[in-house]
Amino acid sequence: MQDDALKAAVARFLKNVSSSVQREIEKTLREAIASGRLEGNETFTVGVTLSSEKVELNSTIYSKIELG
Numbered sequence: 001m002q003d004d005a006l007k008a009a010v011a012r013f014l015k016n017v018s019s020s021v022q023r024e025i026e027k028t029l030r031e032a033i034a035s036g037r038l039e040g041n042e043t044f045t046v047g048v049t050l051s052s053e054k055v056e057l058n059s060t061i062y063s064k065i066e067l068g
Helices: 003-035
Strands: 045-052 057-066
Touching: none
Parallel strands: none
Antiparallel strands: 045 057
């Protein structure tokens, strides 16, 4: 596989995942704020795990979300 094709395949995957993940995070945060579990001004760490048995991928990436 050519490097350009590999990059394009990964970019397509990330584009598909990105919007889905954003929707899930926003939905979850809205529910947490509505229920009082969050005030809406917190900063906290969130992790995303990438996994694939076929290529032995198992990696978790952490970053912060700053609400206020």
